[in-house]
Amino acid sequence: MKPNATITVNCIGRSEHTISPYLFGHFVEDIRDHMDAMLAYPLKDMDFESEAETRTAVSGSWFAYTNGRNTKYALESPAPGHSGRAQRIRIGSDDESYAGIAQKAALKGPMTYSVKLVARASVELRYLLVEAVNRRSEERIGVVRIELESHNWRQYEAELNITRACQDAEIRLYVPDSHPRWLDHVSTGMLWLDHVSLLPGDSVGEVKREIVEMTRSLNAGMMRLAGNYISAYHWEHGVGPVLKRPVMYNEAWGGWASKYFGTDEYIRFCRELGVEPLICVNDGSGTPEEAARWVEYCNGDIDTPMGAMRAANGYPDPYDVRYWEVGNEVWGEWQVGYCSAEQFAQRYIAYAEAMKAIDPSLVLLACGHTDQEWNQTVLDIAGEHIDYLTLHLYHGYGRFGMNRDTPAEDRYKAIASFPEWTRDSIRRTAELIGANAKHRHVKLAITEYNTMYYPNTIRKGIPNEHTLGAAVANAANLNEMLRCSDMVHIGSFSDLVNGWLGGCIRVGDYYADQYCGKSPGWSGHPLTVYGTPTYEVLKLYATRDIRHIVPADVACGTFGVHAAKPAPVSLDALPDLDVTACVNEDGSSVTVFIVNRSLQEVKAELRLDGFEPGEETVVHEITGDSPEDINSVFEPDRIISESRIVPAAEWERGYPLRPASVYCLEMKAKHRRGDLK
Numbered sequence: 001m002k003p004n005a006t007i008t009v010n011c012i013g014r015s016e017h018t019i020s021p022y023l024f025g026h027f028v029e030d031i032r033d034h035m036d037a038m039l040a041y042p043l044k045d046m047d048f049e050s051e052a053e054t055r056t057a058v059s060g061s062w063f064a065y066t067n068g069r070n071t072k073y074a075l076e077s078p079a080p081g082h083s084g085r086a087q088r089i090r091i092g093s094d095d096e097s098y099a100g101i102a103q104k105a106a107l108k109g110p111m112t113y114s115v116k117l118v119a120r121a122s123v124e125l126r127y128l129l130v131e132a133v134n135r136r137s138e139e140r141i142g143v144v145r146i147e148l149e150s151h152n153w154r155q156y157e158a159e160l161n162i163t164r165a166c167q168d169a170e171i172r173l174y175v176p177d178s179h180p181r182w183l184d185h186v187s188t189g190m191l192w193l194d195h196v197s198l199l200p201g202d203s204v205g206e207v208k209r210e211i212v213e214m215t216r217s218l219n220a221g222m223m224r225l226a227g228n229y230i231s232a233y234h235w236e237h238g239v240g241p242v243l244k245r246p247v248m249y250n251e252a253w254g255g256w257a258s259k260y261f262g263t264d265e266y267i268r269f270c271r272e273l274g275v276e277p278l279i280c281v282n283d284g285s286g287t288p289e290e291a292a293r294w295v296e297y298c299n300g301d302i303d304t305p306m307g308a309m310r311a312a313n314g315y316p317d318p319y320d321v322r323y324w325e326v327g328n329e330v331w332g333e334w335q336v337g338y339c340s341a342e343q344f345a346q347r348y349i350a351y352a353e354a355m356k357a358i359d360p361s362l363v364l365l366a367c368g369h370t371d372q373e374w375n376q377t378v379l380d381i382a383g384e385h386i387d388y389l390t391l392h393l394y395h396g397y398g399r400f401g402m403n404r405d406t407p408a409e410d411r412y413k414a415i416a417s418f419p420e421w422t423r424d425s426i427r428r429t430a431e432l433i434g435a436n437a438k439h440r441h442v443k444l445a446i447t448e449y450n451t452m453y454y455p456n457t458i459r460k461g462i463p464n465e466h467t468l469g470a471a472v473a474n475a476a477n478l479n480e481m482l483r484c485s486d487m488v489h490i491g492s493f494s495d496l497v498n499g500w501l502g503g504c505i506r507v508g509d510y511y512a513d514q515y516c517g518k519s520p521g522w523s524g525h526p527l528t529v530y531g532t533p534t535y536e537v538l539k540l541y542a543t544r545d546i547r548h549i550v551p552a553d554v555a556c557g558t559f560g561v562h563a564a565k566p567a568p569v570s571l572d573a574l575p576d577l578d579v580t581a582c583v584n585e586d587g588s589s590v591t592v593f594i595v596n597r598s599l600q601e602v603k604a605e606l607r608l609d610g611f612e613p614g615e616e617t618v619v620h621e622i623t624g625d626s627p628e629d630i631n632s633v634f635e636p637d638r639i640i641s642e643s644r645i646v647p648a649a650e651w652e653r654g655y656p657l658r659p660a661s662v663y664c665l666e667m668k669a670k671h672r673r674g675d676l677k
Contacts, residue, residue, distance in 0.1 A: 001656075002603070003603045003605035003654030004556070004602060004603055005554065005556035005557070005577055005602050005603065005657075006555045006604070006605045006606075006607065007552060007553075007554050007577070007592065007594070007604055007605070007607065008555075008607045009551070009581040009592060009606070009607070009608050009611070010551040010552075010609050010610065011583065011587075011590055011608055011610040011611035012550075012609065014549070014550050014583050014587070015485075015486065015548045017485065017548075017549075018547050018548060019482065019485045019546055019547055019548065019549065019582065020221070020489040020490065021221030022221040022222040022276060022489055022490045023221065023481055023488065023489065023490065024220060024221050024491065025222035025223065025224060025275075025490060025491050025492045025493070026215070026218065026220045026222075026223055026224070026492060026493050026496045026504075026538075027223075027224045027226065027227070027447070027448060027493060027494050027495055027496060028224070028225055028269075028496050029225075029227030029229060029230075029495060029499060029500075030227070030250060030258055031228070031229065031252070031253050031495065031499045032253055032255075032499055032500060033498045034495055034496075034497055034499035034500075034503065035260075035261055036258075036498075037211075037497045037499075037503075037506075037507035037508070037510070038207055038208065038211050038496070038497040039207060039208065039258065039260060039261060040200055040206060040207060040208045041197055041199060041260065042105040042171075042198055043061070043103055043105060043196065043197060043198055044060065044061040044103070045059050045060035045062060045103075046195055046196055046197045047078070047082070047083060047085070047195050047243075047247060047259075048060070048075065048078075048193070049083070049085065049256050050256070052075065057073045057074045057075050058073050058075075058087065058101060059075060059087055061103050061104075062087070062101045062102065062103050063101065063102055063103070064101060065098070065099070065100045065101055065172050065173075065174055066089075066097055066098060067095075067097045067098060067099075067177075068091060068092055068095035068097030068098070068099050069092070069097075070092030070094070071090065071092060071095065071097065071099040072088075072092075073087070073088065073089055073090075074088040074090075075088070076088050079118055079120075079153040079194040079195075080153070081243075081244050082118065082194055082195065082243055082244060083244075083246040083259075084195075084247045086193065086194045087101060087192070087193045087194075088191070089101065089190070089191045090190045090191075091175055091189040091190070091191070093181045093182050093183065093189055096177055098174050098175065098177040099174055099175055100128065100172060100174025100175060100191070101172075101173055101174070101193070102170050102171060102172040102173070103171050104135065104169070104170055104171075104521070105132075105169050105170065106166070106168070106169065106508070106526040106527050107132060107141070107142075107162050107169045108165050108202070108527065109142075109162040109163060109164040109165040109166065110162060110163055110164060110165075111162045111200050111202065112161050112162070112200075112201040113142075113160045113161075113198040113199060113200050113201065114157065114159060114160075114198070114201065115130055115144060115156075115158045115159065115160050115196075115197070115198055116156070116157050116195065116197045116199075117156050117173070117193060117196045118154070118155050118194035118195040118243065119148065119153070119154065119156060119191065119192060119194065120150065120152055120154065120191075120192045120194075121148045121151065121191045121192065122151065122182075122187060122188045122190045122191075123151050123188075124180075124182035124184075124188045124189065125148055125179070125190075125191055126147065126148060126179070126180070127147050127148055127175075128145075128146055128148060128173060128175050128191065129143055129144070129146075129172070129173070129174060129175075129176055130143065130144050130146060130158065130160055130172070131172045131174070132162055132166070132169050132170070132171055132172075133169065133170050134166050134169060135168045135170045136168060141163045141164055142160050142161055142162040142163060143160075144159065144160045144161075146158050148191075153192075153194065155195075155243075160198065167524055167526055168524070173196060175191060195243055204272055205269065205272070206261060206265050208507070208529070210507075211497060211505060211507070211529065212272060212273070214505050214529065215273055215496065215505065217539055217543075218535070218538055218539050219539070219542040219543045220273065220275045220542065221275060221276060221542070222275055222276045222277075222278050222323070222490060223266075223269070223270050223273065223275045223277055223496075224278040224280070224447055224492040225266050225278065225279050225280065226278070226280030226325060226447065227252070227280075227328060228329065228336075229250050229251070229252040229253060230280045230281070230282055231252070231284025231285065231328055231330070231336040232251040232285045233286075234248070234282065235262070235263055235281075235297070236290075237259070238261075238263060239262050239263050239264060239297065239310075240309075240313050241313075242260060245259040245262065251336060252336070263279075263294070263297065264310075264314075264315060266279075267298070267319050267321070276322070276323060277321050277323070278324070278325060278365075278447075278490070279294070279321055279323070279324055280324075280325035280327075280328050280447075281326055281351065281355075283326050283327050283330065283337055283347055283351055284335060284337025284338075285336055285337060288350045288351045288353070288355070289354060291324075292354040292357065293306050295321075295324065295355045295358045295359050296358045296359075297309060297310050298310075298318065298321040299318050299319060299321060299358070299359045300318060300358065302316055322361065322363050323362075323363050323365065324362055324363070324364055325364075325366075325367075325447065326351045326365065326367065327344060327347075327348065327366060327367025328367065329367065329392060330344050331371065340377075341373070341374040341377035341378050342377055342381065344367060345380075345382040346381065346382075348366050348378070348382045348386070349381070352364055352382070352385040353385075363388070364385070364388070365387065365388040365389070365445050365490075366378060366390065367390055368390045368391050369391070370392075370393070370425045370429075372428055372429065372432055375389065375432055375433075376432060379432065379433065379436070379438075379439045383436070383438045383439025383442065384438055384439065386439065387441075387442065387443070388443050388444065388445040388489070388490065389433065389442050389443075389444055389445070390444075390445045390446070390447045391425060391426070391444060391445070392447065392449070393421070393422055393425060393446055393448070393449040393477070394448070394452035394501075395415070395417075395418050395421040395452065396415070396451060396452030396453050397411060397414060397415075397453055398452075399421070399563075399567070400414045400564065400565060401563060401565035402563075408628070409599065410561070410562055412469050412599070412627045412660070413559055413560070413561050413562075413597075413599075414561050415451050415464075415469060415473045416469070416472055416559075416574075416597040416660075417571055417574055417597075418451065418473040418476055419476040419477050419480035419578060420571070420574060421567075421568075421569065422449075422477050422480045423480050423483075423484075423569075424568050424569045426444060426480070426484045426487065426488060429444060430484075443487055443488070444484075444487050444488045444489070444490075445488070445490035445492075446481065446488060446490065446491045447490065447492045449474075449477060449493060450465060450470075450474065450493060450494045450495075450501045450502055450534075451464070451470045451473045451502065453465060453470075462511050462630060462632070463501065463511055465501045465502025465532075466506075466511075466532045466630045466631070467533065467627060467629065468533045468622075468623075468624045468626070468629045468630070468639050468660060469627030469660060470502060470533065470534055471532070471533035471534045471622060471639070472596075472597060472660050472662060474493070474537055474538070475578075475593070475662040476595045478537070478538075478541050478593075479578050479579070479580040479593055480578075482549060482580045482582065482593070483549060483580055485549060493534075498510065498511075502532060502534060503532075504531060504532050504534050504538055505529065505531055505532075505535060506529070506530055506532060506631070507526075508520055508521065508526040508527065508529075508633065509521065509522055509523040509525060509526065509633050523633045523634065525633035525634070528633040528636060530631055530632075530633070530636030530637070531631065531636075532630070532639075533624070533629070533630070533639040536639060536640055536641045537622060537641075537662055539641070540620055540622065540662070540664055541593065544582070544664065545591070546582035546583070546584060546591050547583065547585045548583050548585075549580070549582055550581045550582065550590070552579045552580060554575055554579050556576045556577045556602060556604070557598065557600075558576060559573075559574055559576060559597070559598055559599075560572045560573060560574065561574070574597070575597075576596060576597055576598035576600070576602055577594060577595065577596055577597070577598075577604065577657070578594075578595040578597055579592065579593065579594050579595075580592075580593045588668065588669045589666060590608065590611055590666075590669075591664065591665070591667075592606070592664070593664050594657060594662075594664075594665065595661075595663075596658065596660065596661050596662075597660070598659060598660075599660060600659055601656055601659055602656075602657045603654040603655065603656050603657070604651075604654060604655055605652065605655075606655070606665070607652075608667070611667070611669065613648045613667035613668065613670060614648065614667070614670045615648055615649075616647060616648065617645070617646050617647070617648050617651065617665055617666065618644075618645060618646075618665070618667075619643065619644055619646045619655075619663060619664070619666075620641050620643045620664040620666075621641070621642050621643075621644070621658075621662070621663055622640070622641050622642075622661060622662040623639075623660075623661035624638065624639050624660075624661075626660075627659075627660040648667065
């Protein structure tokens with residue numbers, strides 16, 4: 001087969017600008033199961049915050065564990081200064097029973113878990129047991145006895161040694177039937193629990209070690225804390241002693257916001273990874289003054305009120321958070337604080353002035369939109385106060401008038417056209433920014449992007465965002481962001497872990513589909529942590545030695561998208577290959593990212609102008625048998641990036657690129673020549 005595509009790279013025409021490492025950023029949000037999946041705690045409702053789900057008054061994910069006919073349960077006010085509820089258990093002496101509460105959990109092992117509980121008990125109750133058992137066999141895999149030393153509230157800590165991993169375990173806290181009985185039936189036999197938590201010994205802070213290790217491999221330049229929930233999030237509720245933090249309802253997504261991952265924990269996560277934090281402030285239900293206090297908490301010296309608060313919480317050194325975002329999709333009716341562009345622009349100015357009064361060195365991002373009328377108004381009113389305008393890019397079936405009845409091939413071609421839409425949004429916004437000297441300094445931050453297959457809320461089975469086809473679309477989108485990296489400095493993939501669409505790191509078998517009809521753990525592999533095909537793409541791009549863009553011309557076949565709705569871009573003849581080329585700082589290596597968007601094999605010839613490669617090249621390939629291939633708990637490594645050494649001569653003759661696949665070609669110069677000009 002002769003080559004049917006030619007890629008020509010002009011290696012001496014490198015860009016004057018450098019590629020920002022923040023282009024390869026990620027995004028954490030308290031959304032659905034994102035925090036449950038990311039944090040290391042195996043238990044839920046640790047503060048008994050949820051309502052009882054049965055007639056028995058036992059909180060949320062817990063259930064009664066007793067064989068006593070007269071055991072009584074109730075939910076009461078928490079311990080002083082704590083939030084949530086207290087779980088009261090009254091044990092009848094005559095029953096001579098065991099009594100307590102239990103919860104399903106997936107446990108690592110062998111592993112030591114730190115147990116923390118806040119409890120009080122009537123004076124006759126001397127101890128309780130914290131026990132882990134295999135739910136199927138009743139095999140005990142760990143137990144610790146905790147002596148109850150006070151009738152008043154006390155915090156207890158212990159270590160629970162788990163002998164082996166158990167995917168389907170049960171944690172039980174109970175007074176055993178062997179406990180000496182009591183005679184009084186009026187004021188005895190009562191146990192109150194205010195907080196119960198387990199934390200595995202291998203966790204990194206509050207985060208699963210596997211998540212930290214996989215995220216570190218992503219080489220993320222920046223980690224964004226934001227999302228719909230942030231527009232009703234009050235940061236002061238998420239700092240200080242954890243048990244004294246109030247339980248907050250997640251007004252955007254329902255359920256409870258995690259009080260276990262506040263500002264301090266987020267900064268620790270960023271520092272563990274060596275990434276730049278980006279915080280979005282609450283401009284929905286918050287105030288400029290509240291945002292300014294958050295800035296001072298992060299950046300103020302200890303002689304400032306908020307800096308002193310941070311120091312009192314155990315962090316005397318300022319965090320020096322430089323990047324702050326004001327407004328998360330406030331143009332959307334679903335957002336707390338939804339408003340017009342004019343209202344937002346005035347609001348943004350108030351926030352910018354208050355925040356920069358605390359720290360003038362801040363870099364501020366303002367909420368932008370793919371609707372240029374919104375951007376025009378915001379820039380006209382607030383342009384001189386803005387450093388970056390944000391875009392959220394989710395190009396899905398809805399834009400094409402498609403649905404699940406549309407043939408799979410047509411749906412794949414539509415989502416493979418992702419970069420055409422991205423290019424159009426960036427071009428239109430950049431032209432608008434450059435049209436007036438007042439805001440010509442503004443750059444772009446794509447603070448959320450992913451494929452969004454339509455419909456995006458009611459699904460059956462695994463969402464399509466997890467497929468090889470999604471990885472192809474996201475790779476082509478990264479190519480476009482690289483090509484526009486003179487204007488686009490920040491990118492945040494949505495989401496990091498589980499969450500809404502296609503979190504690139506997956507924990508267990510709970511997918512974004514809340515209507516899939518399967519409860520978490522249905523597979524028997526709730527502890528499995530793996531990456532999606534897009535995870536492989538993001539890791540591949542972010543770990544390359546690239547600093548400057550060089551021109552790449554492509555001659556290849558084309559494909560068309562049969563859209564039922566008009567589009568702002570031509571979809572009739574899209575190139576099969578989407579290609580971006582880069583060089584490192586001293587010009588000694590060339591990296592070419594090639595995405596074969598077509599459903600046919602393409603044999604590509606590569607020509608390098610102004611660069612003589614060595615005899616061997618490194619080729620990284622992300623491919624599969626079908627665009628619908630996925631990684632799952634059953635096959636976590638089905639789609640991975642694989643590398644091989646390929647003689648440079650093969651690229652001169654034509655190298656076969658598999659259908660719907662992503663490639664990265666790395667070439668070292670035969671002779672080091674210094675900087676390319």
